[in-house]
Amino acid sequence: MSLEPIAFWGLAAILLASALAVVLTKNLFHSVLYLALALVGTAGIFLTLDAEFLAAVQILLYAGGVVTIAVFAIVVTERLVGQRITQTSRHLGSALVAAGLLLVILLTFIGRVGWVPLYPFPSAAIADITRLIGLAVLSHWVLPFELLAVLFLAALLGAIYFARPDE
Amino acid sequence: MGLQAYLTLAAVLFTIGLFGVVTRRNTIGILLGIELMLNAVNINLVAFARFQGNIAGMVFTIFTICITVAEVALGLAIVILIFRVRRTVIADHLDLLRG
Numbered sequence: 001m002s003l004e005p006i007a008f009w010g011l012a013a014i015l016l017a018s019a020l021a022v023v024l025t026k027n028l029f030h031s032v033l034y035l036a037l038a039l040v041g042t043a044g045i046f047l048t049l050d051a052e053f054l055a056a057v058q059i060l061l062y063a064g065g066v067v068t069i070a071v072f073a074i075v076v077t078e079r080l081v082g083q084r085i086t087q088t089s090r091h092l093g094s095a096l097v098a099a100g101l102l103l104v105i106l107l108t109f110i111g112r113v114g115w116v117p118l119y120p121f122p123s124a125a126i127a128d129i130t131r132l133i134g135l136a137v138l139s140h141w142v143l144p145f146e147l148l149a150v151l152f153l154a155a156l157l158g159a160i161y162f163a164r165p166d167e
Numbered sequence: 168m169g170l171q172a173y174l175t176l177a178a179v180l181f182t183i184g185l186f187g188v189v190t191r192r193n194t195i196g197i198l199l200g201i202e203l204m205l206n207a208v209n210i211n212l213v214a215f216a217r218f219q220g221n222i223a224g225m226v227f228t229i230f231t232i233c234i235t236v237a238e239v240a241l242g243l244a245i246v247i248l249i250f251r252v253r254r255t256v257i258a259d260h261l262d263l264l265r266g
Contacts (some may be wrong), residue, residue, distance in 0.1 A: 036205070042209065062235075073247060099182045107175065141230075159244040164245035
């Protein structure tokens with residue numbers, strides 16, 4: 001049981017460090033690679049929450065899909081080598097103040113969450129979480145699930161329409 | 168680990184993402200910051216689902232992940248389209264609607 005905090009803090013450190021690298025590094029391509037690391041770290045966080053299925057979805061869709069699309073967009077709009085890929089940031093000071101204020105507000109609210117009653121899963125149900133997700137998606141949430149398919153079709157057609165070559 | 172640890176991690180991650188969205192000048196960099204913020208939301212949803220014993224949060228997480236992927240695909244398609252028309256992806260240069 002003592003392994004769990006070590007895994008959480010290690011993953012949290014990797015996640016936050018790579019997230020900082022995403023927003024601070026000069027090279028946009030490196031930014032995307034750090035984002036991939038952050039997304040895999042999030043999948044690890046899902047594993048510490050006993051959500052193996054979500055970790056798999058996270059790696060398949062995010063680390064597999066989003067990163068690939070982002071790299072393609074960079075290849076199309078920039079040169080991978082050379083100076084053009086370096087990106088500058090602006091308003092660093094005011095952005096730091098705004099983000100810091102938001103963080104203080106969020107942490108204040110989180111500090112008050114202690115009185116929320118918690119009903120953790122019984123230990124027998126933890127191994128069954130993937131099965132529970134499947135049952136929930138295909139019974140109670142089946143209508144949003146089908147709408148998701150429509151959304152994907154619309155997004156597919158939209159992306160093709162936007163990125164089509166000129167006639 | 169308690170619920171608070173996960174919420175704090177998600178809050179810090181969300182703030183980092185917000186910082187990236189505000190400071191980046193490249194449109195693709197802004198999209199990457201939005202990704203980080205949505206990721207923090209997913210951590211919150213899964214943590215609440217796990218600690219409240221309610222599977223709905225995890226189902227929501229599947230939906231948000233899928234919708235985010237669709238959003239990124241469309242967003243980057245729009246970025247490519249803007250680049251083709253304006254020859255730039257720097258957000259400050261896209262001032263067509265400025266009066």
